[in-house]
Amino acid sequence: MGADREGSGRLRPVRVGVYLGCGALLLTGCASMPDSGDLRGVESTPRQDSQVRVFALPPREDARPAEIVQGFLEALTSDDAQYKTALKYLTTAARKTWDPFSSTTVLTDGPDARSQQSVKAQDSDGSYSYVLAGTKVATVNDQHAYMPDSAAYHATVHLTRQKDTKQWRIDGLPQGVVMGNSDFQRNYVSVNKYYFASNATSGSAGQLGTVADPVYVREKVDPMTEMVRALLKGPTSWLDPVVTSSFPSGTDLKKGVTSLSPDDRNRVTVPLNHKADRVGGPQCDRMAAQLLLTFRDLTPTGVDEVELQRSNGSQLCVLSEDHAEIIASHGTAEHPGFEYFIDGKQRLVRLSSTNGGKEAEPVPGPLGDGGRKLRAAAVSRDEDSAAGVSVDGSSLYVGSLVSGASLGDAVLHSQGRTAQDRLTTPSWDGRGDLWVADRDPANPRLLLLEKGAGEPLQVSTPGLDGRVKAVRVAADGVRVALIVEKDGKSSLQIGRIDRDTDTKTGERPSVSVLELHSVAPQLEEVTAMSWAGDSRLVVVGRESEGVLQMRYVQVDGSTPVGAAPSALTGVKEIAASEDERLPLVAHSEEDGIVRLSSGEQWQKVVKNGTAPVYPG
Known part of the structure; x- marks a missing residue:
């Protein structure tokens, strides 16, 4: 490859293929570096089986600058835990200053590179600068937090020829790593770490409410150890003000601990440093509960038991998964007894969620007797109470789900001129408080009724740009999902x-x-949404000039790996449980109330029905 061509040529998008050391036990092929010619575009690696490890090749002897850049970018997407191969492409000085763990920049495709030769007076051979460009999808910061970002990406990689070896090496580069989105999906996995809600009240069994804090870690580079370190460092910045950790400040893994994994009894032993030496039994149990919940997504069957050790190796405490469920409550542990919707007589009715029942029955109490015609409802998480919105959207009623109970006056009124400018479907949080938005253009408000009663409390919403069209509060009580409407467009937003x-x-x-x-x-219009897990929502919406579709999204803005719900024509409303084992329930214009269980197709439940909800 001649220097004249190399200095002015355009590097095509670097999209990584398979990079395996040929001595590896599990191989899908071996990549070789080009000897000459321009930098080639290489198709991104599809998501591989979790047991396949992908490794990069070190720089070839007398490799030209374009080859060094390509090899380095490929090495960033390998399963090399400490990026040792990537470091071989750098000068000695650059190795000391480059921090690959500071961030991960995710682009729509691999970085597109253009080379520009810069002649140095003191170096007759010259040096090269490659400008990397692309469109960002997201950035994962040093806390492992995923942050969507659609800005343009530009960075410079500078190369120089080593005086002693005459080999080209990179001496200037941005901090962190960069890769295309398909390589990110192959390399990284989203996992929830768990903390306790700061102001949460204990559950019926004295449980403490937990909050999921989703982060991304490298899937095949000891994710269990990385997740423990991330958990010990504390919650991500966005969540930190409303959660607490039971681990004492400064707690870390004991020095010298490099890897954690379950033993043959499916127990994980976690040696801690001296900061945790003096914690008592109840606090240690809460620490272990955080770990057990965090481990659930890291192995196919979870972890049965966690043992925490002091810095001297003595046992601090042992906690089983069953005991952890007694200490800590979380959304997926709640199993609703029923699915609910408004039937053709505008009553609140219910279906059994445990046996796939198809015969709906009116709920006990005044909201099921037809005395008040309803268009929407919400059922408390303990399924003892319900709130209903009148047909015209002007009034909110709260009643007991007990036979013979009476219904008092409306607890809230809206003055909006039309039905669509009045009250939204309400939502109960895990504390037993009731949320609802008033869409009156003259007085738009987000409101909270403590325990579903009393004078409504107006919720402050600094930074809200638009009018709330729908509201759903997470089971943890510290996160809320809103559909916000402005200038004819509607977006899904998460607030703390x-x-x-x-x-x-x-x-x-x-x-x-x-x-x-x-x-x-990416969705220009969001029409419906529901919480569908500890950190996941199901959303109905459309992209610009696109068709209406249903998909899952994470609360951090990322897209979960796996299939989206199967298509449903004319979907108007959607309901999911935070227990992901339960089916989706939807209202379709064509079919009425329909249900989607895992591995099946949508099944019609009842033709005349609207506004499906699970408790919450």
Whole structure:
């Protein structure tokens, strides 16, 4: 490859193929570096079986600058835990300053590179600068947090020829790693780590409410150890103000611990440093519960038991998975007894969620007797109470799900001129409080009724740009999903719930929704959504000039790996449980109430029905 061509040529998008050391036990092929010619575009590797490890090749002797750049970019997408092969492409000085763990930049495709030769007066051979360009999809920061980002990406990689070896090496480069989205999907996996809600009240069994904090780690580079380290470092910045960890500040793995894995009894032993030496039994149990919940997604069957050790190797505590369920509650542990919807007589009715029942029955109590005609409802998470919105959307009623109970006056009224400008479907949080939005253009409000009663509390929403069209609160009570409408477009946004419960002044507590961010930016119109797991939602919407579709999204804005729900014509409303084992329930214009169980197709339940919901 001549220097004249190399200095002015355009490097095609670097999209990584398979990079395996030929001595590896599991091979899908061996990649070889080009001897001459321009840098070739290589198709991204499809998502491989989890047991296949992918490794990069070191720089070839007398490799030209274009080859060095390509080899380095390929090495960034390998399963090399410490990026040792990538470091071989750098000068000695660059190896000391480059931090590959500071961030991961994800582009739509691999970085597109253009080379520009820059002649140095003191170096007759010259040096090369390659400008890497692309469109960002997201950035994963040093906390492993995924942050969607559609900005343009530009970075420079500079190469120089070593005086002693005469080999080209990179001496200037951006911090972190960069790769295309398909390589990111192959290399990284989303896992929830768990903390406790700061202001949560204990459950019926004295449980502490947990909050999922999704992060991305490299799937085939000891993800269990990496997740433990991430958990010990604390929650991501966005979630930190509303959660706590039971681990003492400064707790880390004991020095010298490099890998964690289950033993033959499916127990994971976690040696900790001296910061945890003095914790008591109850606190240690809470620490172990956080670990057990975090481990659930890392192995096919989860982990049965966790043992925590002091810095001297003595046992701190042992906790089983069953005991962890007693200490900590989380969304997927709640198993609703029923699915609910509004039937053709505009009553609240229910179906058994445990046996796939198809015969709907009116709920006990006043919301099921037809005395008040309803268009939407929400059932409390304990399934003892329900809230219903009147047919015209102007009034909100709350009643007991007990036979013979009476229904009092409406607890809230909207003054909106049309039915669509009035109350949204309400939502119950894990604390037993009721949320609803008033869409009145003259007075749009997000409201909370403590325990579903009393004077509505207006929720502060700094940063909200638009009108709330729908609201769903997570089971943890610290995150809320909103469909926000502005200028004819609607977006799905997630906000953090901040509660000021200091009652020393005698004033009512204040509630705010802070740091709202879009989690489905590619959708121009979002028409329905529901929580569908500890950190996942199911969304109905369309892209610009696209058709209506249904998909899953993570609360951090990423797209979960796996199939989207099968297509459904004319879907108007969607309901999912945070227990992911339960079916989706939807309202279709053509078929009424329909249900989708795992591995099956949509099944019609009842023709005349709308507004399906699970408790929450």
